[in-house]
Amino acid sequence: GEELARVARRLAVGESLDEALSELTDRLPSRELVVLVTTLVLSNRAGGTVVSSLRNLTETLEERKETRREVKTQLSQVTVTAYAVPAFGIGAMLLMNAVMPGALDRMTGAFIGQAAVVVAIALYAIGFVVIRRLSRIDV
Structure with a gap:
């Protein structure tokens, strides 16, 4: 106003x-x-004529708004994936330990097992960061 x-x-x-x-x-x-x-x-x-120009503009802006909504929906799916992948990894480890009690203790008892866990955690963290960065789009 x-x-x-x-x-x-x-x-x-x-x-x-x-x-x-x-x-x-x-x-x-x-x-x-x-x-x-x-x-x-x-x-x-x-x-x-201003009326036809404004009508076309209205259609264009509505299409832009719809596109923005669709992109946000897709990005929210990517965000869920970024959180779900590490959660599945941790869940798989816990499930393995539940099925075979003491499996995590045996795995992390040796140096090679500890290294594997550290590498897995690092890869999950890198994957999480990469997915989050790729999903940053200005809409």
């Missing part, structure tokens, strides 16, 4: 639509606002 009132005041004192709207995008940086302002400015310059 207040930002549009500023634009209206600037237009009332004779400032061009391009200047008033570009100042608005400077104050409120938003991809959607930039697209809206660009559409309005181009329609104003070309003398085209």
